Amino acid sequence: MRPFVPLGAAVGLFLSAFPISYVLNSVTAMEHSWAITAAGFAVLLFLSALVYLPARSQDPLFYVFMVFSFTSGIDGIIALEEDGYLNNFLEFYMREGEPHLSTAYGIMICYWDAVVHYGLYLAMIAAIAQRKSYRNFGLYWIGSLTMSLVVYLLGNVIGKYGHEIRLAFMLNAPYLLVSVWAAVRIFSHPRTSPLMTADKVVEEQRKTLLQRPLDLGLVGYLLFAVAFTLFRGLVVLNCPADACFNYIYQHEPYLRDPVAYPKVQMLVFLFYCLPYFCACIYGLLSPGSTWMTDWALVFAGAIAQAQFSHIGSSLHQRTPFPYRTPEESWWPVILINVAYTVGPHLLVYRCLRSPAFFGQPVSRDEDKKTQ
Numbered sequence: 001m002r003p004f005v006p007l008g009a010a011v012g013l014f015l016s017a018f019p020i021s022y023v024l025n026s027v028t029a030m031e032h033s034w035a036i037t038a039a040g041f042a043v044l045l046f047l048s049a050l051v052y053l054p055a056r057s058q059d060p061l062f063y064v065f066m067v068f069s070f071t072s073g074i075d076g077i078i079a080l081e082e083d084g085y086l087n088n089f090l091e092f093y094m095r096e097g098e099p100h101l102s103t104a105y106g107i108m109i110c111y112w113d114a115v116v117h118y119g120l121y122l123a124m125i126a127a128i129a130q131r132k133s134y135r136n137f138g139l140y141w142i143g144s145l146t147m148s149l150v151v152y153l154l155g156n157v158i159g160k161y162g163h164e165i166r167l168a169f170m171l172n173a174p175y176l177l178v179s180v181w182a183a184v185r186i187f188s189h190p191r192t193s194p195l196m197t198a199d200k201v202v203e204e205q206r207k208t209l210l211q212r213p214l215d216l217g218l219v220g221y222l223l224f225a226v227a228f229t230l231f232r233g234l235v236v237l238n239c240p241a242d243a244c245f246n247y248i249y250q251h252e253p254y255l256r257d258p259v260a261y262p263k264v265q266m267l268v269f270l271f272y273c274l275p276y277f278c279a280c281i282y283g284l285l286s287p288g289s290t291w292m293t294d295w296a297l298v299f300a301g302a303i304a305q306a307q308f309s310h311i312g313s314s315l316h317q318r319t320p321f322p323y324r325t326p327e328e329s330w331w332p333v334i335l336i337n338v339a340y341t342v343g344p345h346l347l348v349y350r351c352l353r354s355p356a357f358f359g360q361p362v363s364r365d366e367d368k369k370t371q
Helices: 004-025 033-055 061-082 091-096 104-129 135-158 167-188 198-205 213-236 242-250 261-285 292-315 327-353 364-370
Strands: none
Touching: 004 033, 004 061, 004 091, 004 104, 033 061, 033 091, 033 167, 061 091, 061 104, 061 167, 104 135, 104 292, 135 167, 135 261, 135 292, 213 242, 213 261, 213 327, 261 292, 292 327
């Protein structure tokens, strides 16, 4: 299969979101939540059949990425319309479908899906067409999509707009189920690590931390990430310490926004990312942690999506002024959040560039042969 054919189809599906949403917006029946839900599932089923019949790919995820290219277009329209760049495309959906997407956080996750997720879909579709591995792209996408869904869905339920959940909220169910299924399939794909000789593995795994300056710097970052994650977790849990009180009122007041997305985000960081950071410190100190590369990709995608949405929401005009990042704290807060985002990507670079340290430890007999 030539890559430009499925890529052209993916671009066509992305662009088809504009006329389809415009037509549906003019249908009076779309004023009811049940009609929106039915139309949403009908469109997804129709697109799935439309993609499946001509493609006949051996990889079922190919169809997922194609259909999700269309939903990326829908999310792009939502973000542009809510920011005032478009009109009369998805007003019906925002009114009776998912009004939560009109919040600053909802707009940010739509921008992320329309740009980053769509770019990953194109990369993975091209890889499938050329019969190449897309495992690394897939792991990054899984982390990003899962983080987006977990924070958005939980925030909708417990936030101040929890009473506005409509039947169309069920349209998120396919994404949640597919993300779990896709994660299982992608993790089962064989790894594409470069060929490593036994002597190279032994040489790298004998090095101390001081002999690996990049790893030393990453351990320093991880210690910072552990402290920052724990601190912000305590902040959203209403820790009475003066440092926590000053931070939430003077630096990141968005953490107390009643929409609940920032609170859920910090708790996800606290209960999932903090243990991961601790495990990574162990992995950089102890050779042979074969899990490092895969999970580094997953968490890099998750943290990138989370931080983009968090930073963007804290500055967006849809966030009430008292909860936006104050101008005097803008640069320190942005820089520390950017550093928090960049670190996991440096760890991915480290794992992919020189994976010998994380390879399967060489047995003593093989070690003697290399000497």
